[in-house]
Amino acid sequence: VSRDTEEKVRAAIRRIGYEPNEAAKVLKGQRARILGLIVPDLADPFFAICANAIQVAARKAEYMTLMVASGHQSNVERQQVEMMIQRHIAGIIIIPTSLDNDHFLTARKNELPIVWLDRPSENTDADAVLVDNREATMRLVEHLVEHGHRQILCMTEERKLFTNSERIGGYMQAMRQAKLTTMVRMIGSTSGTVAEQLPSILASKPRPTAIFATCNLIAAAVLRQLQSMHLDVPHEMALAAFDDFDAATLMSPQITVVQQPVYNLGCNAVSLLLERIKSGNTKSATQIVLKTELVIRESCGCGVAKAISKRKAIPGRRQ
Amino acid sequence: VSRDTEEKVRAAIRRIGYEPNEAAKVLKGQRARILGLIVPDLADPFFAICANAIQVAARKAEYMTLMVASGHQSNVERQQVEMMIQRHIAGIIIIPTSLDNDHFLTARKNELPIVWLDRPSENTDADAVLVDNREATMRLVEHLVEHGHRQILCMTEERKLFTNSERIGGYMQAMRQAKLTTMVRMIGSTSGTVAEQLPSILASKPRPTAIFATCNLIAAAVLRQLQSMHLDVPHEMALAAFDDFDAATLMSPQITVVQQPVYNLGCNAVSLLLERIKSGNTKSATQIVLKTELVIRESCGCGVAKAISKRKAIPGRRQ
DNA sequence: CTGAAAGCGCTAACAT
DNA sequence: ATGTTAGCGCTTTCAG
Numbered sequence: 206v207s208r209d210t211e212e213k214v215r216a217a218i219r220r221i222g223y224e225p226n227e228a229a230k231v232l233k234g235q236r237a238r239i240l241g242l243i244v245p246d247l248a249d250p251f252f253a254i255c256a257n258a259i260q261v262a263a264r265k266a267e268y269m270t271l272m273v274a275s276g277h278q279s280n281v282e283r284q285q286v287e288m289m290i291q292r293h294i295a296g297i298i299i300i301p302t303s304l305d306n307d308h309f310l311t312a313r314k315n316e317l318p319i320v321w322l323d324r325p326s327e328n329t330d331a332d333a334v335l336v337d338n339r340e341a342t343m344r345l346v347e348h349l350v351e352h353g354h355r356q357i358l359c360m361t362e363e364r365k366l367f368t369n370s371e372r373i374g375g376y377m378q379a380m381r382q383a384k385l386t387t388m389v390r391m392i393g394s395t396s397g398t399v400a401e402q403l404p405s406i407l408a409s410k411p412r413p414t415a416i417f418a419t420c421n422l423i424a425a426a427v428l429r430q431l432q433s434m435h436l437d438v439p440h441e442m443a444l445a446a447f448d449d450f451d452a453a454t455l456m457s458p459q460i461t462v463v464q465q466p467v468y469n470l471g472c473n474a475v476s477l478l479l480e481r482i483k484s485g486n487t488k489s490a491t492q493i494v495l496k497t498e499l500v501i502r503e504s505c506g507c508g509v510a511k512a513i514s515k516r517k518a519i520p521g522r523r524q
Numbered sequence: 525v526s527r528d529t530e531e532k533v534r535a536a537i538r539r540i541g542y543e544p545n546e547a548a549k550v551l552k553g554q555r556a557r558i559l560g561l562i563v564p565d566l567a568d569p570f571f572a573i574c575a576n577a578i579q580v581a582a583r584k585a586e587y588m589t590l591m592v593a594s595g596h597q598s599n600v601e602r603q604q605v606e607m608m609i610q611r612h613i614a615g616i617i618i619i620p621t622s623l624d625n626d627h628f629l630t631a632r633k634n635e636l637p638i639v640w641l642d643r644p645s646e647n648t649d650a651d652a653v654l655v656d657n658r659e660a661t662m663r664l665v666e667h668l669v670e671h672g673h674r675q676i677l678c679m680t681e682e683r684k685l686f687t688n689s690e691r692i693g694g695y696m697q698a699m700r701q702a703k704l705t706t707m708v709r710m711i712g713s714t715s716g717t718v719a720e721q722l723p724s725i726l727a728s729k730p731r732p733t734a735i736f737a738t739c740n741l742i743a744a745a746v747l748r749q750l751q752s753m754h755l756d757v758p759h760e761m762a763l764a765a766f767d768d769f770d771a772a773t774l775m776s777p778q779i780t781v782v783q784q785p786v787y788n789l790g791c792n793a794v795s796l797l798l799e800r801i802k803s804g805n806t807k808s809a810t811q812i813v814l815k816t817e818l819v820i821r822e823s824c825g826c827g828v829a830k831a832i833s834k835r836k837a838i839p840g841r842r843q
Numbered sequence: 844c845t846g847a848a849a850g851c852g853c854t855a856a857c858a859t
Numbered sequence: 860a861t862g863t864t865a866g867c868g869c870t871t872t873c874a875g
Contacts, residue, residue: 224610228550229852232867237547239590247579253572260566260593264600269607271558272591274579281583288588291543425774432776452771455744457751548868551851 231293240268240478241289241297243282247274250450251467252300255322258471259298266479268295275302283308290315296478298322304365318481322474324367330490332481334473338368338447341463341497342375342417343382345445348461348499349415350383352506354443357385358406358413360423363393372419372447388413392423399426403434415443415505421450424460428504439506449500458503466495550612559587559797560608560616562601566593569769570786571619574641577790578617585798587614594621602627609634615797617641623684637800641793643686649809651800653792657687657766660782660816661694661736662701664764667780667818668734669702671825673762676704677725677732679742682712691738691766707732711742718745722753734762734824740769743779747823758825768819777822785814 217223231237240263244252260270271294275281279302286308289297296318299309304327309319313331321333349357359376361369373389380387390406392399406413418424424446428438436442438458446453449464473493481488501507536542550556559582563571579589590613594600598621605627608616615637618628623646628638632650640652668676678695681688692708699706709725711718725732737743743765747757755761757777765772768783792812800807820826 226551226852227611228547228556229867230854231547232545232551232852232869233854234867235854247566247576248569248573250567250569250572253569253575254567256572256575256591257566257593260591261595264592264604269590269592269604269611271588272575272579273583273588274576276580285583285588292546292588429774450770452774455748455771455775457776545868548851549870551853551868552870553851554870 236293236295238268239271239292239294241271241294243273243275243285243297244300245275245277245302247272251448254467255300255471258468259475262472262475266475277302279303279305279308286312290317296482298474298478300324318478320474320478320481322470325492332477332490334470334477334493334495336465336470336495336497338371339375341499342372342447343379344499345463346376346379346417348505349417349443349445352443354415355385356388356411356413357415357417359387359389359417359419360399360427361389361391361419362423363391363396369419376417386411399423400430403427403430418444418446421446421448421453425452428456428460439504443506444504454502461502461505461507462500464498464500466497469495555612555614557587558590558611558613560590560613562592562594562604562616563619564594564596564621566591570767573786574619574790577787578794581791581794585794596621598622598624598627605631609636615801617793617797619643637797639793639797639800641789644811651796651809653789653796653812653814655784655789655814655816657690658694660818661691661766662698663818664766664782665695665698665736667824668736668762668764671762673734674704675707675730675732676734676736678706678708678736678738679718679746680708680710680738681742682710682715688738695736705730718742719749722746722749737763737765740765740767740772740781744771744775747775747779758823762825763823773821780821780824780826781819783817783819785816788814
C-alpha cells in the first residue's frame with residue numbers, strides 16, 4: 206500500500222471514530238482481551254492486594270479483568286469458570302479454595318490457559334506462582350530458636366490448605382533439625398478459638414515460651430489474648446507469624462513476621478499467563494517460587510531499637 | 525407450543541449442552557451481562573470490601589464484574605469507561621477519584637447506566653449511594669464534647685474529596701453549635717506528616733485535649749505518635765475517627781470510630797444499578813444515603829468495660 | 844403460529 | 860496486491 210493511502214485511511218479512522226468491535230471478533234473465534242481472576246474473598250487484604258496488582262498489570266497489557274470472589278466454595282469456582290469459558294476470555298488466574306480442582310482442568314481442555322496463584326494445582330503440573338512457605342517458616346522458627354526458645358508452639362487453622370500445610374511442614378522440619386519437640390494446635394470450629402485454647406496451653410506441662418502462628422489472624426488473636434491475660438510479650442511469651450498485615454506494626458509490641466511479596470505475586474501471575482496465552486501449549490509448565498522476607502520486629506524478643514530500624518511498610522497499600 | 529414438544533426441546537438442549545453465545549447477542553445489539561466497577565484502589569480495605577459486596581451481589585443477579593483500579597487517576601477512569609462502553613456492558617458503578625467527572629457523562633450519553641458510590645456526581649443529579657458523613661461526624665464530635673472537651677482538633681487530608689469535606693463540614697457545624705473554636709490541620713505532601721505536626725500542635729497555646737481524625741490512616745498515625753511521645757490516650761489526649769478498620773480494635777486503647785456500612789454500600793449500589801438497567805431512563809435519579817453507626821470504644825475516654833460490651837466486628841471481613 | 848432470511852462487524856479464505 | 864464473500868450465533872422481521 207502506498208503510504209499516502211495509508212495516511213488517508215488512518216485519518217478517516219480517527220475522523221469517524223472507528224473502534225473495532227470485540228463482540229464480532231469473539232464471535233469469529235478470537236479470544237476476548239479479558240483476563241479472569243478467581244479468589245476466595247476480594248475483601249481479604251492478601252487477596253485484595255493480589256487482585257489490585259493483577260488488574261494493574263493486566264491493564265498495562267491492554268486486558269480488562271473479570272473478578273470473582275468464590276466465597277471459599279468450589280461450586281462457585283466451577284460455575285464461574287464455565288461462564289468464563291463461554292465468554293471466550295483469554296486466560297484465568299486462580300487462587301483455589303480447595304485441593305480438588307478438576308473443574309479447572311475442564312477449562313484447560315477448552316484451551317483456556319490457567320495460572321495457579323499462591324496454591325498449586327494437584328495432580329497436574331500447571332503454571333503456578335507460589336511463595337517459599339516451607340523455607341520461610343524454617344527461617345522464622347530458627348530465629349526463635351536462636352533467641353533461646355526450646356518450647357515453641359505452632360498455632361494454625363484447621364483448614365486443609367496448601368500454604369498451611371507447607372508452613373506446618375516447615376515448622377516441623379526446623380524443630381526436628383534443632384532436636385526439639387513439636388507442638389501443634391489447631392484453631393477452628395471443632396477445636397475452639399484462640400481465647401479458649403490459650404489458657405489450657407499455658408497450663409500444660411512443657412509450657413511453651415514462644416508461639417508461631419501460621420497466619421496473621423491467629424497472630425493478632427494470640428497477642429490480644431496474651432495481653433488480656435497480662436502476659437508480657439516478648440518476655441513471658443514470644444510471638445512470630447507468617448504473613449504481614451497492617452496491624453502488625455500498630456500493635457505493641459510490633460509483630461515479627463514473614464512478609465510475602467504480595468504485589469509481585471500478582472504481577473508474576475499476569476506475566477506468566479500472558480506468556481502462556483502467546484505461546485499456546487508449546488512450552489511446558491512453569492512454576493515460579495518467590496522469595497519472602499523475614500521482618501524482624503519486637504514480638505520475637507529483638508530489641509526495640511533494632512526493630513524500629515528494620516520496620517517495613519506493607520507493599521501495595523495506599524500511602 | 526405443545527408442552528410435549530417443549531419438553532423434547534429442553535431435553536435436547538441439555539443433551540447437546542447448548543449454551544447461548546453472548547458475543548452473538550452483543551453483536552446483535554444487546555448488552556453484555558457484565559457490570560463494571562471502577563474504584564481508586566482495589567487494595568484499599570474500604571474499596572476492597574465494597575468490591576467484594578458488589579461482585580457477590582452481581583453474581584446473584586447473574587452478572588459478571590469487570591473491575592478496574594484507577595490508581596486515583598481520572599485519565600485511567602476515562603480510558604476504562606471508554607473500553608466498557610465499547611464492550612457494551614450493562615452498567616457501571618464508580619467510586620470517582622476527583623470531582624470532575626465529565627467523562628462519565630459521555631457514558632450516560634451512550635445509554636450506559638451509572639451509579640456513583642461513596643461520592644456523588646457533581647453538576648448532575650445521578651443515581652448514587654452515599655453515607656451520612658456530615659451527620660455522623662457531628663454525632664462523633666458531640667460525643668467528645670460530652671466528655672468535657674472544649675479544644676477539639678480536626679486532623680484531615682489535603683485531598684479534595686467529597687467525603688472529607690463533608691466530614692470537615694460536620695465537625696465545623698458541631699463545634700459551632702457547641703460554641704467552640706474550630707481547629708483544622710491538614711496532613712499531606714505540602715503540610716507534612718502526622719509525626720511532624722503533632723509536636724507543634726501540642727505546643728500551641730489553646731492546647732487541644734481531643735483529636736478527631738477524618739480517616740483511619742490518620743487516626744492510626746496519630747495514636748502511634750502520641751504513644752511514642754508517651755502521652756496517655758484517652759486521659760491526656762482523646763481520639764476518635766471516621767471509618768472503622770481492623771487495627772482499631774487491635775491497638776490499645778481501642779479506637780472509637782464512626783463505622784460505615786461498607787458491605788451494604790456495595791449491595792445497594794448493585795440493586796440501584798440493576799433497577800436503572802431495567803427501567804432505562806424512565807425513572808428520575810435516586811440518591812440512597814445509608815446510616816452509619818457510632819462505635820464507642822476506649823480512645824474517646826469511655827470506660828473499658830463499656831467499650832468492650834459495645835465492641836463490634838468490621839462487617840464484610842473473613843471470620 | 845411456525846419457518847425462513849437478513850444482518851450485526853469482523854476475519855479468513857478465496858478470486859481477481 | 861487488491862477486492863469480494865461466506866459465515867461466526869443470535870435476534871428480529873417478514874412471509875407463509
